[in-house]
Amino acid sequence: MSELAAPRPGPRLTLPRIAGYAERPESEEGKLDRLGRKLIGLGVARTAGLRRHGLSAILTETAQHEAALRPLTDAELRAAAEALRAPLRLAIAQGLPDAKMLGPAFALLREAAERTLGMRHYDVQLLGAFAMLRGAVAEMRTGEGKTLCATLASCTMALAGVPVHVITVNDYLALRDRDLMRPLYDFLGLSTGVVQAGQQEPERAAIYRADIVFGANKEIAFDYLRDRMVLRRNPGNLRRKVERLSAEGPGAVLRMRGLHFALIDEADSVLIDEARTPLVISGSTDVARNQDPGFLRRALRAARQLDEGKDYRIHPNEHRIEITPKGAERLEIMGEYGSGPFRVGVIRDHAVVQALSALHLFHRDNDYVVRDGKVQIVDENTGRIQEDRSWSEGLHQMIELKEDVELTEPRATLSRISYQRVFRRYQRLAGMTGTASDAAWELYSVYGLGVIRIPPHKGDRRRFARDRIFASEAAKCRAIAARTAELHDTGTPVLIGTRSVGASERISAELALAGIAHQLLNAVQDADEAAVVALAGQRGAVTVATNMAGRGTDIKLAPGVAELGGLHVLLTVRHDSRRVDRQLEGRCGRQGDPGRVERMLSLEDELLGSKGARWNRRAARLLRPLGPGVAALAFRARQRRVERMHGRMRHDLLAADRGLGSLLALSGEAE
Numbered sequence: 001m002s003e004l005a006a007p008r009p010g011p012r013l014t015l016p017r018i019a020g021y022a023e024r025p026e027s028e029e030g031k032l033d034r035l036g037r038k039l040i041g042l043g044v045a046r047t048a049g050l051r052r053h054g055l056s057a058i059l060t061e062t063a064q065h066e067a068a069l070r071p072l073t074d075a076e077l078r079a080a081a082e083a084l085r086a087p088l089r090l091a092i093a094q095g096l097p098d099a100k101m102l103g104p105a106f107a108l109l110r111e112a113a114e115r116t117l118g119m120r121h122y123d124v125q126l127l128g129a130f131a132m133l134r135g136a137v138a139e140m141r142t143g144e145g146k147t148l149c150a151t152l153a154s155c156t157m158a159l160a161g162v163p164v165h166v167i168t169v170n171d172y173l174a175l176r177d178r179d180l181m182r183p184l185y186d187f188l189g190l191s192t193g194v195v196q197a198g199q200q201e202p203e204r205a206a207i208y209r210a211d212i213v214f215g216a217n218k219e220i221a222f223d224y225l226r227d228r229m230v231l232r233r234n235p236g237n238l239r240r241k242v243e244r245l246s247a248e249g250p251g252a253v254l255r256m257r258g259l260h261f262a263l264i265d266e267a268d269s270v271l272i273d274e275a276r277t278p279l280v281i282s283g284s285t286d287v288a289r290n291q292d293p294g295f296l297r298r299a300l301r302a303a304r305q306l307d308e309g310k311d312y313r314i315h316p317n318e319h320r321i322e323i324t325p326k327g328a329e330r331l332e333i334m335g336e337y338g339s340g341p342f343r344v345g346v347i348r349d350h351a352v353v354q355a356l357s358a359l360h361l362f363h364r365d366n367d368y369v370v371r372d373g374k375v376q377i378v379d380e381n382t383g384r385i386q387e388d389r390s391w392s393e394g395l396h397q398m399i400e401l402k403e404d405v406e407l408t409e410p411r412a413t414l415s416r417i418s419y420q421r422v423f424r425r426y427q428r429l430a431g432m433t434g435t436a437s438d439a440a441w442e443l444y445s446v447y448g449l450g451v452i453r454i455p456p457h458k459g460d461r462r463r464f465a466r467d468r469i470f471a472s473e474a475a476k477c478r479a480i481a482a483r484t485a486e487l488h489d490t491g492t493p494v495l496i497g498t499r500s501v502g503a504s505e506r507i508s509a510e511l512a513l514a515g516i517a518h519q520l521l522n523a524v525q526d527a528d529e530a531a532v533v534a535l536a537g538q539r540g541a542v543t544v545a546t547n548m549a550g551r552g553t554d555i556k557l558a559p560g561v562a563e564l565g566g567l568h569v570l571l572t573v574r575h576d577s578r579r580v581d582r583q584l585e586g587r588c589g590r591q592g593d594p595g596r597v598e599r600m601l602s603l604e605d606e607l608l609g610s611k612g613a614r615w616n617r618r619a620a621r622l623l624r625p626l627g628p629g630v631a632a633l634a635f636r637a638r639q640r641r642v643e644r645m646h647g648r649m650r651h652d653l654l655a656a657d658r659g660l661g662s663l664l665a666l667s668g669e670a671e
């Protein structure tokens with residue numbers, strides 16, 4: 001099998017192997033196959049419209065069964081759900097279910113949701129769920145109610161006996177979504193479980209035996225990687241091995257029951273944004289023990305002696321350090337005067353690159369925080385601390401050395417996989433997000449997922465102000481405080497979106513200076529997140545948040561706030577991806593609410609900060625006198641460039657998946 005072997009996407013028409021450890025086999029795939037899929041992707045991604053897929057048939061089919069269900073008692077409705085199991089199992093086993101097969105299930109779920117949650121699925125939510133059960137990503141605008149929509153797809157699959165994974169971007173959302181919808185699952189007799197960081201055996205394996213398992217992408221992908229390691233280590237026939245290792249009870253060695261069906265919320269974030277970082281399981285081995293602190297310290301000292309530009313180059317957007325031939329020569333000379341592993345070229349150079357990365361690519365209060373004497377990673381996509389994760393291949397220790405905190409034990413890579421490969425191994429995959437179309441081509445060409453745009457339940461009432469651009473970060477912060485004060489005086493609630501812990505703290509300090517009471521939500525100040533979010537739509541509320549409030553956060557407007565124009569979202573940067581901006585914009589104007597979006601940028605913003613952005617920075621400066629709208633084009637152009645660059649990195653990562661370790665790999669404990 002070649003290094004690039006990859007499974008073919010597209011519907012699978014065989015019965016899911018519930019008894020075994022389900023996953024799609026990797027298949028040989030030639031260059032022509034891949035090229036073909038990419039070309040098809042171009043067409044599918046663009047034309048995936050509602051009519052083309054005949055989705056609206058689900059509405060008439062569902063409506064036909066609804067009237068008969070309404071008079072049933074709860075017990076009778078439950079019995080009807082039981083009776084649906086067998087036909088659903090058959091329908092799902094035959095491949096992609098059609099509207100006729102799903103109509104009765106959707107009608108029943110709609111009725112059960114109204115009784116248990118007080119919410120009746122809107123027609124557009126039926127369309128979204130149907131699209132997902134047809135193996136697509138449903139693009140539904142932010143605030144349309146994807147959480148409720150997902151219950152149709154997850155319950156249908158679970159009733160059919162297929163183990164379901166509902167995957168989202170963080171632990172908080174996984175737990176919240178399960179808890180919000182739990183009355184419906186309980187009513188139907190479907191068991192649910194939520195995997196969360198920090199859970200150990202035997203709890204973890206027990207959770208995976210639930211009908212519907214909720215979890216963040218990292219948790220689920222790491223558990224899969226662990227299971228793969230266990231399976232690899234145990235010789236013998238796969239089937240018998242799986243039976244032995246997944247024995248019920250505390251002795252279960254395998255955590256999961258395989259990869260049957262994944263419903264991915266925030267699909268673009270999980271499948272695209274996160275896919276730049278490979279997952280690594282690490283453990284202490286002899287190789288790791290060889291990396292003693294003395295050697296790491298020596299490498300860090302060497303890195304500090306090198307000159308940027310001459311000996312090494314920094315590529316911040318690609319998160320990469322390149323040693324120049326001159327730098328390599330200098331390191332070789334240093335090696336000659338060194339001792340132990342520092343004399344060995346490959347080991348020394350690798351460690352120096354990690355040291356340079358620690359010094360120049362990873363910044364405190366941006367990529368990580370130092371808390372309780374420990375370096376803790378802040379996830380760049382979700383803004384959250386990843387407690388039990390560390391960077392691999394000595395990078396974490398280099399950052400610890402840089403920050404002068406106690407060194408943790410270096411660990412060696414035991415197993416490694418990219419997100420792309422984990423998700424491509426699901427027998428069935430579906431997703432939903434508010435921002436898929438920008439990523440439609442990649443979703444199809446990598447995962448075989450078409451994007452279907454679902455119309456909104458109500459129109460968009462958000463108003464967008466023109467971008468404003470300031471010469472410096474300080475001027476921008478002052479202007480943000482002044483604008484917030486203005487809005488605050490009218491009682492309008494304001495959500496200020498920032499990019500990092502550091503930026504959120506700077507704005508918070510500026511607001512404090514202006515005497516504006518506010519709430520701060522970031523990786524360091526994350527206590528009682530639900531309470532902060534609940535208050536964010538109150539009259540006069542001011543909330544400063546990082547990306548923690550970027551996706552999935554449902555801010556409900558207090559009475560009277562809609563009359564003031566709804567929530568005002570103040571964006572303080574453009575992110576690396578337009579989709580991240582759109583998610584933040586989507587915190588207002590939910591379910592047809594009014595809302596306002598305003599962006600305040602500065603020429604010192606991180607997006608324009610790197611060397612590669614010289615031209616964009618210059619253009620923005622020159623164009624500023626012509627009006628902020630024109631100068632904003634330079635920001636957007638840079639954003640497009642970074643988006644393309646990240647796309648290339650994901651492509652390379654997938655291609656090199658089984659190759660050597662990457663310095664950016666995230667590692668989890670091996671047990």
Ligand SMILES: Nc1ncnc2c1ncn2[C@@H]1O[C@H](COP(=O)(O)OP(=O)(O)OP(=O)(O)O)[C@@H](O)[C@H]1O
Nearest residue numbers: 119120121122142143144145146147148434552554
């Ligand atoms: N059918 C329905 N009836 C009544 N309220 C609904 C219905 N569907 C959704 N809602 C409400 O709409 C709000 C938004 O829902 P939700 O947070 O699931 O949106 P979302 O699409 O997931 O948003 P985002 O894209 O930001 O994650 C919630 O307050 C929810 O209770």
